[in-house]
Amino acid sequence: MDLGRRTAATAVRRPLRQRKTRMNASLIRRATQSLVALIATSLVGCASLDTDKVVAEKVEKAKIGPQAAPYKAITNFSSGLRCMDNMLLDFGVRDIAVIVKDLTDQTKKINAGTKDMLISAVSDTTRRSRAIRLVAYGQDSGNTIGFLSQALRREHYAVIPPFALRGSISQFDDTVVRRNLDAGLSIDRLNLGAAATSQASILGIDLTMLSTADLSVMPGVGSRNQVILFKQGKGFDGEAQIRKFGINFSLSTATQEGQSQAVRTLVELASIELFGRLAKVPYWSCVGASNDDEAVVGEMRDWYEGMAANPNEIIAYFQLQMRIRRVYDGPVDGVVNPQIKEAVARYREALGLSHEPKLTFDFFKGYLTAKHEELASRIVPVPAAAAEPSSAPVAAAGAASAAAAATAPLALQLGTLDNVRSFAAGDAVRLSVKPNRDAYVYCYHQDENQKISRFFPNRFRRDARVQASQGLQLPGAMRFEIRMNERAAPETVACFATESDVLTSLPAALNSGDFEPLPAKSLEQLRDVFVSVTKGVLAQEYFHVQAK
Known part of the structure; x- marks a missing residue:
């Protein structure tokens, strides 16, 4: 045996064994890392599934009502707002004036413009009907009583809205249900951890309608709704659920926008509910509720x-x-x-x-x-009524006079209660209107700047029909005033009498809210519209308010 050759061979093989050892260690390390990643991924998946399942089960238990409630996926209640607009128009609702100041966040946890959201919702609710006029003001205008005092000093019309809306974000219970699951794995020098969290929070809004006559609460005219915010997985997505009339409304949310989006949805729902209750119209159909639902x-x-x-x-x-x-x-x-x-x-x-x-x-x-x-289509409408017949016995001459009035063309008397025709700046103007027979009366005012607005019928008296035997006083007992402008410049009042109620037949632009400027260029243009709608069957009268 040649020792020299064996030694050389051994010297050659030793580096090869070292390379194999290093290769085996590298393979083991890679396999270990793959195994660790696989185990960690499984742990994260199990944690997410487990926490989501536990929280979801607890959220379901927190809901009140039948277990088999209908489920609707929504993004907002915009279709419900359009439905309410059409419903208010169909039921003849108009001239609802409401003042509202800032809707505060009593929880100090939600950063959202709640009042602005309400204004947008009401705007969408009145696109066609023009039924609601929302008078918004902020904290700088003082409280409701202060605002009402300011309203009494307004130029031309001292108008007091009959309703006031108050409310707030009244509840935000953060993390009422929470589930955490952590897992870790350490092999050699490699450490890996995984955590998953699921949680549910409850957000609530309360709105109430008040009467400005005495600031008392309007019975049954309020809205109290809650939304459950459910964040799951890694917290990048979530779900919000609202329950109303046995229906679960669900909307997907993003973590960054979830709370504000939920507030907007609650405000839209509250707008439908609140004004539906105030007007006594079947608002529940606009959110998909059944007429036979127990609530x-x-x-x-x-x-x-x-x-x-x-x-x-x-x-x-x-x-x-x-x-x-x-x-x-x-x-x-x-x-x-x-x-x-x-x-x-x-x-x-x-x-x-x-x-x-x-x-x-x-x-x-x-x-x-x-x-x-x-x-x-199945009911024949009644013709416009003439003067109401008197139930008391009348003399022959009186009966003949009543019969003549019933067939005579419409006529209208317009003046002041004390026959005063000139006024100093700030003087109150008290008008008297009397048709020669029962008729529907519409009165408009053209101010010193040539702006025209309707002041009768109005939010205080929505019925335009005036009986000849009683006449009409403006403002009378209605909660507004007419005063001569501070410049003492001439103004004009125009009243029209018709045989039927034609307000809803006027063009939409001329059928907007009371005491609001109309796009009419002149009283003559307004008269032409009435002539067109009534086919010329009307009476008209003007009163010029002159300065002393």
């Missing part, structure tokens, strides 16, 4: 019993609604008369109820939930 039926019954407790209120409600459906053309005064009896009996029959003049809950519920466009 819906309960609310309809509350409305009915509240009005039935004051017979004049429920009679006036149906007088106005029957007039809108063109089956009644009498006064809206809350007093029973033969015309309203016949109108109610006819509409009850169209709804499948008995032909009798009864204002029952079944009739009220049927009226709210009916498809009135379909019923209109």
Whole structure:
């Protein structure tokens, strides 16, 4: 055996063994890293699934109501706002004036412009109907009482909105349910950790309507809603859920925008609910609720019993609604008369109820939930009524005079209560309007800057019908004033009398809110519109307010 050769061979093989050793160590390290990553990924996945499942189960337990509630995925309530706009128009709702100041965040945790969101929602609710006028002001205008005092000193019209809205973000319970799961793995010099968190929070908004007459709470006219914010996985996505009338509304949110987006959705829902309750219209259909839902039926019954407790209120409600459906053309005064009896009996029959003049809950519920466009094709409208016949005996001469007035062309008298025609700056102007027979009266004011606005009918008296026997005083008991401008420049009042209610037949631009400037260039242009709508059957009169 050649020792020299063996030594050389051994010397050659030794570097090869070292390379194999280093290669084996590298493979082991790579395999270990792959195994660690695989285990860590599994741990993260299990953690996420486990935490999401636990939190989701607890959130479900926190919800109130039936387990098999309907589920709707939404992004917002914009379609519901459009639905409300059409509904307010269909039910003849107009001139609802509401003041609202800043809606504060009582929790100090949500940074969102809640009042601005409400203004946007109301704007979308009045695109066609022009039913709601929201008067917004901030903290610099003082409290509600201070604002009302300022309103009394406004030029031309000292107008006090009949309603005030107050509310706030009243609740934010952060992390009412939370689940954490951590996992770690250490091999040699390699350390790897994984964590997953799921949590749920509750956000709530409360809004209430007040009467500005005494700042008392309007019974049943409020909105109280909550949303559950559910963040899951790594926190980059989440879900918000709102429950209303047994329906679960779900919207996906991003972590950065989840809270503000949830606030906007709650505000839109509150706007639908609040003004629907104020106007007593079936707003729940705009959020997909059934007319037979227990909460819906309960609310309809509350409305009915509240009005039935004051017979004049429920009679006036149906007088106005029957007039809108063109089956009644009498006064809206809350007093029973033969015309309203016949109108109610006819509409009850169209709804499948008995032909009798009864204002029952079944009739009220049927009226709210009916498809009135379909019923209109089956009910013959009544013609415009002439002067109301007197129930008391009259002399032959008086009867002849009444008959002549009923067939005579419409005429209108317009002046002041004390026959004053000139006024000093700031003087109150008190008007008297009297048609020669029962008619619908519309009065407009052109100020010293030639701006024209409607001041009757208005938010304080929505019924334009004026009885010849009583006439009309403006402002009378209505909560506004007319005063001569500070410049003592001439102003003009124009009133029109028609045989039927034509306000909703005017162009949309001229059918906006009361006490608001209209796009009419002159009173003559406005008169031409009335002539076109009434086919020339109208009366008109002007009163010029002169300075002393």
